[in-house]
Amino acid sequence: MTDDERYMLMALAEADKAFEAGEVPVGCVIVCEGRVTGRGHNLTETLQDVTAHAEIQAITAAAQTLGGKYLTKCTLYVTVEPCVMCAGAIGWAQVERLVFGTDDPKRGYQTYAPKALHPKCKVTKGVKEDECRDRMRTFFEKHR
Amino acid sequence: MTDDERYMLMALAEADKAFEAGEVPVGCVIVCEGRVTGRGHNLTETLQDVTAHAEIQAITAAAQTLGGKYLTKCTLYVTVEPCVMCAGAIGWAQVERLVFGTDDPKRGYQTYAPKALHPKCKVTKGVKEDECRDRMRTFFEKHR
Numbered sequence: 001m002t003d004d005e006r007y008m009l010m011a012l013a014e015a016d017k018a019f020e021a022g023e024v025p026v027g028c029v030i031v032c033e034g035r036v037t038g039r040g041h042n043l044t045e046t047l048q049d050v051t052a053h054a055e056i057q058a059i060t061a062a063a064q065t066l067g068g069k070y071l072t073k074c075t076l077y078v079t080v081e082p083c084v085m086c087a088g089a090i091g092w093a094q095v096e097r098l099v100f101g102t103d104d105p106k107r108g109y110q111t112y113a114p115k116a117l118h119p120k121c122k123v124t125k126g127v128k129e130d131e132c133r134d135r136m137r138t139f140f141e142k143h144r
Numbered sequence: 145m146t147d148d149e150r151y152m153l154m155a156l157a158e159a160d161k162a163f164e165a166g167e168v169p170v171g172c173v174i175v176c177e178g179r180v181t182g183r184g185h186n187l188t189e190t191l192q193d194v195t196a197h198a199e200i201q202a203i204t205a206a207a208q209t210l211g212g213k214y215l216t217k218c219t220l221y222v223t224v225e226p227c228v229m230c231a232g233a234i235g236w237a238q239v240e241r242l243v244f245g246t247d248d249p250k251r252g253y254q255t256y257a258p259k260a261l262h263p264k265c266k267v268t269k270g271v272k273e274d275e276c277r278d279r280m281r282t283f284f285e286k287h288r
Binding site: 044045048049050051056059060063064067068069070083084085086087088089091092093112113115116 | 188189192193194195200203204207208211212213214227228229230231232233235236237256257259260
């Protein structure tokens with residue numbers, strides 16, 4: 001298993017926490033030089049707060065762990081393509097690398113804000129894609 | 145003075161709190177049916193958190209005040225054009241109306257995520273524009 005796959009499994013474990021809480025199952029892990037510095041899962045229903053996406057919480061956590069707001073040596077793993085809001089946050093934080101599992105054509109930044117990330121941010125997608133997509137499908141079949 | 149000008153002056157008072165704390169001076173007020181339900185000012189340096197923009201904090205506050213995450217009957221006043229991240233949050237919250245003071249051509253959503261807001265969101269710009277822009281200019285002349 002590659003490091004990317006290993007960290008994406010951690011992000012999927014976060015997504016499962018969201019699923020169990022009745023939340024859209026998205027999970028995120030931020031890794032800095034081999035160390036997990038932030039985690040988060042979607043909590044928008046629980047907190048009644050649209051800003052409580054997995055990535056936003058993980059970014060806040062990582063900045064606290066590292067003692068600074070720029071995540072220039074970090075890789076952010078998230079199970080689903082970030083939305084416009086989260087891509088904007090990833091851009092502000094100057095995240096070095098973004099890895100996501102499955103595309104979100106309805107809400108994803110690639111369609112609606114393709115320049116939101118920092119120009120130097122490297123993007124890898126499709127890691128554990130089937131697992132990430134299946135979580136979402138199962139959720140929406142159950143809840144909507 | 146119009147209601148829009150009155151509420152923008154409140155947002156400017158929030159921006160002044162940011163200025164005094166050495167933060168980029170942006171302030172935000174959210175109003176729901178004549179009642180102020182959320183306020184915020186930029187705290188990214190103080191909190192060392194890129195997500196601590198004025199709008200994000202005001203949206204979280206308004207959702208707590210109203211007891212629900214959707215701000216469908218709210219107007220969001222902010223001194224400077226929202227960035228991609230904040231426009232995404234304003235979109236998720238389904239804010240009914242956005243009023244901002246001055247454009248931000250370098251970071252503003254109009255250039256980088258023009259479809260981020262909810263399709264029904266009405267936008268008014270240029271309210272107290274000179275005051276909003278002058279706060280920013282003074283800050284950047286002093287700090288950079």
